[in-house]
Amino acid sequence: MIAETICSAVSAAGLGIAAITGYRKRYLAAARIAAYALVPLGLVLTGAVDWAVSTAFSPTAWIGFGLLGGAWALFMTTRAVERRSGGTRKERRAAERAARKDAVAPAASAPSLGRSARPSAAPASPPKASGSGEDFSDIEAILKKHGI
Structure with missing residues (x-):
């Protein structure tokens, strides 16, 4: 009940301000103020204020x-x-599951050795002398190529 009274008073005050603004020949501003002033009255008449008050205090x-x-x-x-x-x-x-289906050999624990399961008896290249020289042969070739 008090919320409806407050909204009605706000609307009446807003319409009074709109009337004064219209008297000063500012009709566009007066119409805008009147529109804002009618909103609380419309909320009271639609019952939105009762619903909001009952919800806010529940x-x-x-x-x-x-x-x-x-x-x-x-x-x-x-x-x-x-x-x-x-x-x-x-x-x-x-x-x-999709990753397991896409895997070539999901149960394999080590990579295969190639075509045969065991390595061939004869090595593909002759054995080189053991030592630190065989580790750096590629690097030495690159340095010689660039003249260093």
Whole structure:
């Protein structure tokens, strides 16, 4: 009841200011002020003020708003964790299955040796002298090529 009285008084004051502004030959500003002044009166007549007042002072409504906020926070937190961990558990399992299917030899523990399972008896190149010289042969060739 008091909210409707306050809104009606605000509208009456606004219409009075609009009338004074119109008397001063500022018709556009007067029309704008009158439009703003009619908004609280329209809210009273539609019942929006009663609904807002009953919601604002209702503990049940505030508990409901709190629960909605908590649910939203949980939802956003779980989405953020999913994005950081690479998707949902179901999506990760599907990706692991696809990776296992795409693998050439998923059970192999060591790389294969080539065409045959055992190395050939004769080496492909003659053995070089052991020592530090064989480790740097490529580097020495590059340096000789550049004249160093």
